[in-house]
Amino acid sequence: MNDATSVREASQSQALPLAGLRVLDLTVARAGPTCVRHLADWGAEVIRIEPPSAEGQDIAGEPDGFDYQNLHRNKRIMQIDLKQAEGKAVFFQLAKTADVIVENMRAAVKFRLGVDYASVRAVNPRIVYASISGFGQDGPYGHRAGVDQIAQGMGGLMSITGLPGQGPVRVGIPIADLTAGNLLALAVMMALFNREKTGEGRWVHTSLLEAMVFMLDFQASRWLLAGEVAGQAGNDHPTAIPTGVFPTQDQPITLAASSPRMWERFCEALGQPEWITKPGWDTRDGRSQDRAAINAAIADVTRTKPSLHWIEVLDTAGIPCGHINTIDQVFADPQVQHLGIAQPVQHPRLGAQRLVSSPINMTGVTRGIRAPTPRAGEHTQEILEELGLDAQAIAALRATRAV
Template sequence: MNEAGLAADSRLDAGLPLRRLKLLDLTVARAGPTCVRHLADWGADVIRIEPPRTGGGEVGNRDGFDFQNLHRNKRAIELDLKSEKGKEIFFQLARDADVIVENMRAQVKFRLGVDYETVRRVNKRIVYASISGFGQDGPYGHRAGVDQIAQGMGGLMSITGEPGQGPLRVGIPIADLTAGNLLALAVMMALFQREETGEGRWVHTSLLEAQVFMLDFQASRWLLAGEVAKAAGNDHPTAIPTGVFPASDRPITIAASSPRLWGRFCQALGKPDWVAKPGWDTGEGRSKDRLAINQAISDVTREKSSLHWIEVLDEAGIPCGPINTIDQTFADPQVQHLGLARPVEHARLGPQRIVGTPLNMSGLEDRIRRPTPDAGQHTDEVLGALGYDAGTIAKLRADGII
């Protein structure tokens, strides 16, 4: 990239809170890239390091919807970390980096010689961030882990689905995504502390830890009350009524469990007598008579359209909404207002829309600044900044180092 191009590129990051950060991205799959995506979206200069394609390094469909959504706002280089010359280049980059993120199997970074303690010898300010399947050590520390395994081992599948119909995975990779989100938070905490100490640290989490953490009140229900939660389907496990109910055209979801909301809900449905009905006049009673209450509500709601009930219940201050398919979600006027489908122009693939960041900061526009880079797109640019001339770069490429 020429000087004018570099200047234009840097202007894209102007004013963003993380624009001073330099980050090396060694991530694969989804959990690690989810962490990096947060930091890249808010201005970090991310260099994604991938194995050279000549060595069979590229995996999956780079042009597909998943890869394109995960790796925007980055630069990309190809570098063989198994070679001594490749590691030499890596450590040149690491000397000036603020953050390194990886989610290889726990022992791989040590075999490659790019682990935290090794990097720290050349850069004590580095914040080194890791995600593994089950933790960096312990009886399962050596094991490979993917999202669905964590959903099962972390208890989530046992409480998902209809009662009596067996375990069910959640329809998104929630352990991957949560681990990535939590690691981004840990990175920011370590950077904040570095301002005081002048030194970085190793921060890490795992799919299993993230999934157990996400059990939240279902976990504390066991730890503090000794209750083992079971699958409750679309019903909230403790707050009644909260669930999915039929309308004449499509289902809707309603939450009216508190005493105040229950009274308003009964009035809105034209059933004021339910408020004082024995057994339905307390939260405990409604929980015990869940099936009968759900049936009574369904008998009323199925008589009119979803739009009718959403308007009536919204007027009464009752949380409610339609059950949208994904296309209906992105057609929803509130989702469109929030700008969650963000446009970006890819030089080779053309115009795209990808999922925007859910974070908002006053005075800052959270647009997608750069599309996902092609493999090795910025290798020459990054090595040139390190002082490598064109001849040396050509030799490295011929040798399969880049």
Template structure:
């Protein structure tokens, strides 16, 4: 094989983050979500848990769906950071690591002496990622934060649900997940910057920041125009008609809010006179009369099954789709084609599917390489890699440090 061909083959089979070592101090969901991105793309992730049950008590049984989905592709060690010997071992690991991720309360990492300032004293190249509930400082900096609290404080629950229903939480921990996703992006940005500067950075976000960011156009609507968004149920807040409509066997989503799509929609559904109605020819007019429009559409769609309307509107170029339960999501041929359920072999559970990465890189596989390791499974190997002898490791184990 020629040198150029060998280089291409190596680039295609090597995982992009394989040269990065990550120390994972995270708990619950937001922090592990961040680290999962790094682990999935090949980083050498070392998950550090305290001796004893530790994170299992927080996240659920280790063999359960949640823990397995969050902590795949990582190595696992047990280390008591509160003990002098355990702290020294952590600092030895930190001295050669590239990334540390934590989502403790803001003060805890300082009390344990594993903060960014503590670590950069021995490793100025470290990229240190932190997620908190409300920020590292400020009026709420010391508060504990969880997803639902952030959903409420960040405005999401005020715009979710049916008009007049009262606040409604979203069906996933969206503040946790978004904070984790954003921190992973921030860490990669800092790593890229480190290539030019040679020094690391402290990268932070919070559940509150992530939730406000996710308000997106609803936030800009208030900031620029002074409009406070209200609950709109299944209707799009500003684009009409976009929403849920009945069929003879369930419901479908239809999105035909632009003038061009509205005209096509009226023709396809067999009511071109709707498009000729002067009150319905503009977005504002349709918004003002959304109840009448939705009722008119529903009176037509309710007489045929969902598949009929999806096929009809697809041919007309109008966005439309079913409303799937989660079992139907994974039975969907497009979801199966995209490979969003990835199998992994677990020593006790056998071959089990987990949720695959939604990111695709040309020429790079995205299989899940290893199931979640048992607590402390890699402690000896990891400590040997940073110079501990077997006798030192055995001594630390006898003292309950590992």
């Protein structure tokens, strides 16, 4: 990296809202890194700490693979063996100057390693310590390992996903991991805001299970407030009708026209104004009860014209609708391209890349990816020197594989 590039990147970083925040990243897999990625993308100085590995492989995935590259951009990476006293001493030197520590080990592991909140707070009362576990930090399942699919199952999502009678189905993204990471990033921001008033940090934590139950949203309230146990509804919305997937001459489309006024506009757009006053279809409850017949009638109409015809007709009528894109079609979509969410970055070894940037927009701040994902341990030497360790001390740490 030349001097001009360094100055430019430093200037861009200083303009970001989290510039000046130091984060120690102890995360693995996906949920924790999702939290840290928010902080890194918006300007925090993130030091990712990984255990030394003879193979140079990270326990979260293949370093040159698409997943690892997507999760760990905008960071510096060093290697520390937290199981060794010398390595843990280096960690606590870093912790003294950190604002945030993020981890998603099994609940008990941080205590076994001696890097838990109480231990860190003893040297830095201002620390915001952020944790994700599978099922919570304590309780009957607190000791268990948890991964996304287990949380999807235990949190109820798999019971309401898929076609009626199909049996449990997982969704196509790690939604419990991602939601837990997003919520933890929000918790970090709240704790940092609170620290401005109190001068002290806090331990904030969530779990995959809590995140998954939270994401049930109205399906949860159907049970808690109305006593209804939701089942699988396939591509139909569980309560808002019609909302679903319908055939056309060339490819299916998805649409939603459930409110009374929208239903009227929808019927008119389809050339079926008589549906508006048809007995049983003229009320929301009636449409809910006659869902199958309504869906069949809509399909009989929509399959007579190409998808683009119906997208244009329905859009003109103000009816939410859209194509059902494959992933490649998503990134070819003109609106997605306009939003600029796939950002270019130049990797020194892997060449030109495109990564999904932050979906957040903020006035006065240019969204982008400042730096590609480093290789394993790339910044170990640099960060140790910043701590004031001389060549002899660093060599001694390397000799014992503490770093």
